[in-house]
Each structure stands twice: as C-alpha cells, then as structure tokens.
C-alpha cells in the first residue's frame with residue numbers, strides 16, 4: 001500500500017472492509033464485514049426510484065499516541081435516525097451504528113492516516129430502501145452499510161481561503177427535506193455546483209428559498225461569519241442541514257473563545273458587518289471564505305489569500321480536540337485503540 005498521505009484529496013479509495021446489515025420482517029440482521037464493495041439490490045428498490053435513502057459523514061482521527069478518535073458519533077447516529085423517520089425508513093439503533101463504525105475503522109486501521117499528516121479517515125454510513133416494489137410507498141427492506149476511505153482537503157486549498165458564488169437555484173424547500181441528510185438535496189445541487197465550478201468558484205451558496213435575500217448554506221457545509229465586534233454568527237433556517245461541526249463551533253466560540261454567538265438571519269446585503277467568514281462541516285472542516293460573488297458585487301471578507309485570526313483560532317480548537325491535542329468537552333470524543 002502506497003498512499004501519499006500529504007496529498008490526498010476527497011476521492012473514493014477502496015479500503016479492504018465495509019459493514020453491511022439488512023432490515024427485513026421488522027428487524028435488523030446481525031450485520032457483518034465484507035470485502036465486496038458492490039451492492040446487489042432489486043431493480044425496483046425505492047432508493048433508486050424515489051430517493052428513499054439517507055447518509056452520514058464522520059471521520060476517524062489518528063492521535064499522537066497512535067490511538068484513534070471518533071468525534072461526536074452519537075450525534076451522527078441521532079441525525080441519521082431523524083432522516084430515517086422523515087423518509088419512513090427503519091431506524092438503526094445507536095449501539096448498532098456505533099458498533100458498525102468502530103468495526104469498519106478497526107478493520108481498515110492501516111488506512112487511518114498518520115498523526116500530523118492532516119489527513120483523516122472519512123466514514124460514510126448509508127441507509128437505503130431496497131426490495132421488490134414499484135409503487136410510491138416505503139420499501140419493504142432496508143440496507144445499512146458503512147464504508148470508509150482516507151481523505152485530505154474537501155475544498156482544495158484547505159486553510160487557504162476560496163471563493164463562493166451565490167446561486168439562484170434552491171437546494172431544498174422551507175418545509176421540505178433541507179434539514180435532513182438525503183441524497184435528493186445533493187441531486188438538486190449538482191447542476192448549480194457544476195455551474196459555480198465552471199466559473200472557478202469552490203461551490204455555490206444557497207439563499208433562503210422564500211425570499212432569496214438571506215444566506216442559508218453551502219450545500220455540503222454550513223456558513224458562519226465573524227462580525228467586526230467579534231460575534232460568531234450563523235444562519236437560522238428550517239431548510240439548513242444542522243451541521244454537527246457548526247454546533248460544535250457555536251459551543252467552542254462561546255465557551256473557549258469567550259465570544260458572543262448568535263443564530264440569526266444573515267442578509268446578503270449585510271455582508272459588510274463580517275470581518276471573516278467560513279464554511280464548516282465534517283468534510284470541509286473549516287474552510288475560510290475569501291469572497292462571495294453576490295448578484296451585484298464580489299464581496300471580500302478578511303482576505304482572498306490568508307485565513308483570518310478568529311477562523312484560525314476556531315480551527316485550532318476544533319481540530320485540536322478531534323486529534324486529541326486539546327481537552328474535549330464531555331462526551332465529544334470516543335477513543336478507540
């Protein structure tokens with residue numbers, strides 16, 4: 001195995017083992033690790049036709065002592081079950097979810113990048129509706145799988161700021177599926193994302209679907225801004241995916257950095273109150289936003305080339321906790337040997 005840990009992007013890499021379990025006749029089977037990275041499912045599977053599927057994303061972090069940290073995995077389990085309930089899918093018990101992730105990480109241990117490389121093991125739990133069907137109703141069976149791969153930066157640049165463009169498409173509706181982690185939201189974001197990349201932006205920023213005047217999120221990461229008077233502000237909306245990273249930063253900004261933190265509307269015409277801005281998520285970690293192309297201007301925050309000092313502090317605190325270098329708030333870290 002020859003992996004260049006320092007130059008990993010965010011791409012699929014086959015690791016030896018994945019976990020798979022099937023729900024049928026009202027219960028989950030025991031689940032097992034397999035080396036087969038393909039799924040053989042019924043052609044009428046509801047996941048394929050009607051988008052009855054949801055997923056999660058979390059990471060395993062190699063610590064200096066060689067052990068491995070999982071970050072707030074219970075929150076991923078709770079969120080996946082919220083998604084499952086919304087889409088009428090069988091829930092995965094928290095113990096089963098955690099056991100599956102731990103088994104996959106341990107089985108693929110040699111793919112957990114070394115401490116100090118900055119790379120991590122990205123873990124993808126996936127829940128899909130399978131089995132015979134074609135009518136529009138919930139699937140008779142469900143498949144839960146967890147696989148993983150080593151990854152580096154999600155937005156190329158890492159802690160170097162990148163630019164974003166405001167989209168005139170919506171990814172989710174106010175009373176729709178924006179707040180759950182489902183593939184359908186991503187299907188809706190492919191075309192806008194492609195258009196943004198054609199114009200050399202990292203991705204687009206979605207606005208509130210009702211008035212198109214407020215920032216919602218980046219489509220795979222939440223938005224935050226630091227005001228000139230050092231407040232941490234992040235948008236509040238029912239169609240934003242509640243990012244575990246975002247809620248962690250809200251806590252850390254308040255309790256570790258002593259900042260005032262606010263969830264509120266972030267109007268596009270009020271960007272000048274921010275001295276720094278960023279996108280945050282498990283994959284994106286904290287990606288500083290250099291500038292945003294709005295409908296009528298290109299607004300630069302701190303700098304197009306350098307990360308701002310508050311963003312840097314938040315990054316150090318968050319990643320310090322994840323890699324085991326900074327004490328974690330109670331219950332945030334699960335250390336596996």
Ligand SMILES: *Cc1c(COP(=O)(O)O)cnc(C)c1O
Nearest residue numbers: 219220221241243244245281282
């Ligand atoms: C997963 C996701 C995020 C980030 O959430 P984390 O829990 O921080 O990883 C943000 N936005 C969307 C749309 C997502 O699917």
